[in-house]
Structure formats: structure tokens, C-alpha cells
Amino acid sequence: xxxxxxxxxxxxxxxxxxxxxxxxxxxxxxxxxxxxxxxxxxxxxxxxxxxxxxxxxxxxxxxxxxxxxxxxxxxxxxxxxxxxxxxxxxxxxxxxxxxxxxxxxxxxxxxxxxxxxxxxxxxxxxxxxxxxxxxxxxxxxxxxxxxxxxx
Numbered sequence: 001x002x003x004x005x006x007x008x009x010x011x012x013x014x015x016x017x018x019x020x021x022x023x024x025x026x027x028x029x030x031x032x033x034x035x036x037x038x039x040x041x042x043x044x045x046x047x048x049x050x051x052x053x054x055x056x057x058x059x060x061x062x063x064x065x066x067x068x069x070x071x072x073x074x075x076x077x078x079x080x081x082x083x084x085x086x087x088x089x090x091x092x093x094x095x096x097x098x099x100x101x102x103x104x105x106x107x108x109x110x111x112x113x114x115x116x117x118x119x120x121x122x123x124x125x126x127x128x129x130x131x132x133x134x135x136x137x138x139x140x141x142x143x144x145x146x147x148x149x150x151x
Contacts (some may be wrong), residue, residue: 018096026069040119059115069106
């Protein structure tokens, strides 16, 4: 009897977990927009505030950590999640919630950007959280921008 009550309690708590995670999933990060020649403000607009900043005589080094999520249109996966919850009396959550947590929440990444004394990026290295090279997919980073002579 206790196991039945425990199972019923779990079924009452689960509905909506995958729906909530899908609705609050992070947006994509335009990683290819952070490149050599970008200003610090442009890099901040891509990655947000750095996790760590080191200031040196030759410039600064910023370390960013970010989550590259899915395109906003993928949030429409909420509709079949709701249908699956209704049809299966929330038993679908036993599959959908772990799937949402493990696969559909985006890729963790890290970027190390070095700047000169004028806060222009002179080095950009983007990797996955585990140190493997970042996969740019169909949007490889463009060639480094040519720095214009400053007057």
C-alpha cells in the first residue's frame, strides 16, 4: 500500500517538469560573432559578463562560461509534451524529463579572450566545457577582422 501511495505522489509531482524545462531552456549563443578584432563590448554582448578577468600590463584576459541553447522555435516541443502528459496521465514525464535534462538543454562552453590595452580582442579560444574544440556547425567563425588604423 505504501508503494502505491508513493507512486501516486510521484505522479502528482511530475506533470509539467519537462514542460517547465523546455520553456526555460537557454537561447543560442552567437559564438562566431566573438572574433579577433572585436571590441570588448561586442564580446560581452555575445557571452555576457566574464567569470574571471585578469588585468596585465599588455591588456586583459577574460574567461567566459556559457550555455549554448537551442533555437527559440524548438520551444514548440512543449505542445507534444502536454499531449503526452494528458494521454499517458503524466507517465510520459518518466521519459521526457530525463531527456530534457540530458539532451535538450544546450551545450556548455568556455571562451578565453585576450585583449590589448585598447580592449580589442587579439585572441579568442572557444572550447566545450571539457576542453574539446567548439563545433561551430554550419556557422564557422569568419576570418579575423582587419584592424583599422586608429588616428
